[in-house]
Structures are given as structure tokens and as C-alpha cells.
Amino acid sequence: MEIDFSRILKKGKGLFLAYDQGLEHGPADFNLANLDPNYILEIGKKAKFNAVILQKGTAEKYYEPYIHDIPLILKINGKTRIPEIEPISAQICSVKYAVKLGASAIGYTIYDGSAMETQIFEAFGKVQEEAHDYGLPVVAWLYPRGKFVQNENSTDLMAYSCRVGLELGADMLKIRYNGDAKGFGWAVKCAGNAKVFVAGGFKTGENELLKMAADVMNAGASGLAVGRNIWQHSEPLKVAAALKDIIFETKAPELAVKRIKQ
Numbered sequence: 001m002e003i004d005f006s007r008i009l010k011k012g013k014g015l016f017l018a019y020d021q022g023l024e025h026g027p028a029d030f031n032l033a034n035l036d037p038n039y040i041l042e043i044g045k046k047a048k049f050n051a052v053i054l055q056k057g058t059a060e061k062y063y064e065p066y067i068h069d070i071p072l073i074l075k076i077n078g079k080t081r082i083p084e085i086e087p088i089s090a091q092i093c094s095v096k097y098a099v100k101l102g103a104s105a106i107g108y109t110i111y112d113g114s115a116m117e118t119q120i121f122e123a124f125g126k127v128q129e130e131a132h133d134y135g136l137p138v139v140a141w142l143y144p145r146g147k148f149v150q151n152e153n154s155t156d157l158m159a160y161s162c163r164v165g166l167e168l169g170a171d172m173l174k175i176r177y178n179g180d181a182k183g184f185g186w187a188v189k190c191a192g193n194a195k196v197f198v199a200g201g202f203k204t205g206e207n208e209l210l211k212m213a214a215d216v217m218n219a220g221a222s223g224l225a226v227g228r229n230i231w232q233h234s235e236p237l238k239v240a241a242a243l244k245d246i247i248f249e250t251k252a253p254e255l256a257v258k259r260i261k262q
Ligand code: FBP
Pocket: 018, 019, 020, 021, 024, 025, 053, 141, 143, 199, 200, 201, 202, 225, 226, 227, 228, 229
């Protein structure tokens, strides 16, 4: 079956609103406003994000009223930050159930380099085939981690992760940017025709965020998947508008930042 990107990408590009941090990091990331999934979904709808990224439980309890407003990337595996074990993200939701919840794409974390890599790859292989049977794109979060990974931010591993994502059959890859624009360009090439998206990371200054967005877009990224830099900001809609200017209009960050300052 043909993979349908049309629900989550515009002209091959996308800006996604990530909101799976409650499971991954715990509520320490939240305040009283952004603790509420409705607050995030309202941002996603008003700022016209290309999709929101939710875990099963939040999707089940909050997404239905927004089903016509913002597409859903359902993250079907996850873990907490608590156990000090080799990283592996348990599958919590089936592809079938994700479809029932209205997912337009499936999200899955792969810890390449983990001692648990064999199990991770096997599980991902099944998920990828099931998703493709439904025509759904698969977004792989590729995070090289574990006791054998010396420097998860190395350019070498950034490129390796991209190649792993391509060869495992992911359609879209979500990776961390290490600040090396040239190395990132190589990583995008290593991803072949799998599209590369960049994670937002800790909340930083607006100038830093927009510069990162421009740098990765210039180096061949297809967009960003950002969480904390949006919903921890006092003006989430303005930050989203500035990012969209950069992603879809190729605006310079110095111009895009005016969206936030005005
Ligand atoms: P942020 O923009 O808030 O960094 O979110 C991106 C993301 O990939 C989330 O989807 C995920 O919960 C989180 O980062 C995982 O981060 P890490 O494993 O590095 O703590």
C-alpha cells in the first residue's frame, strides 16, 4: 500500500508538536498550564501544527474533540527516565489501536547502540510492516544511547542513526542536532529518501532555537518536532509562527524572530 504523507506533511515538510515528555521525563517539565493536554491541543490547533505527538493514554482521553483540527502522530512505545538499565522503550500500543484512535502516523523510539538493540529492531520491524499495511508513515526517534555509546552527540553517530533509520524502513527520522551543520548535511544524505526532522530539546532562547531551525533546514532537514520550546514559552503561538516562517517560507531567523517580538 502507498504511504500517505499528505495528512502530516505540507510540500514534504512539517512542524510537529511533541507532547510525550510526561512519560519520558516526568511532570518536572510541566507547569499548571502545560500539564493539561487540552492546553497543548489548543496550541496545536491554533498554530496549525502539522501534527501533535501523543502517547496512547493522552490520545485516548483528550484527542477525539480535536480529530478534525490537528493530525495525530501516535507514539506507540515509551519509557521513563527512572531505571538505570540499558535503554529500551516498551511498546504500549498496537498499530491497530493507534489507527482506531485516529493516528495519521506511528511514532517509535529506537535506541540504536543499546545492548537491547536486537529486541528493539525486531519489534520495530513488525510495527513498521503493520503501519505500512495501513498506509501510515512511520516516524522513528533515533537516539544512540546505552553503555556502548560513548558520545551520543557525535557527528558520526548522528549520521549512523540516519542510516539505521533508512535501512530499518522508517519513513521519517527524528534525531537530535549536535550543532555541526556540515555533519548534519551528511547525516541527511545518509538518510536517503527517509525524511529527517530535528527534536527541539531543552527550552533555549528564541534566537538559538530559530538559528538551529534555519541551520538544519538549510542543511536538508524536512522540519522539526518541538515540545518544550513551544509549550514552556509564554507565547507558544508566536514561536510556532516564527518556526513556520523558517520551515515553509525559508525566512532568515533574524526576520522570523520579529514574529515573537511584535
Ligand atoms: P522536546 O522538543 O521537548 O525536546 O521534545 C522532543 C522529544 O523527542 C520528545 O518527543 C521526547 O519526549 C523527548 O524529546 C525525549 O528526550 P530525551 O530522551 O532526550 O530526554
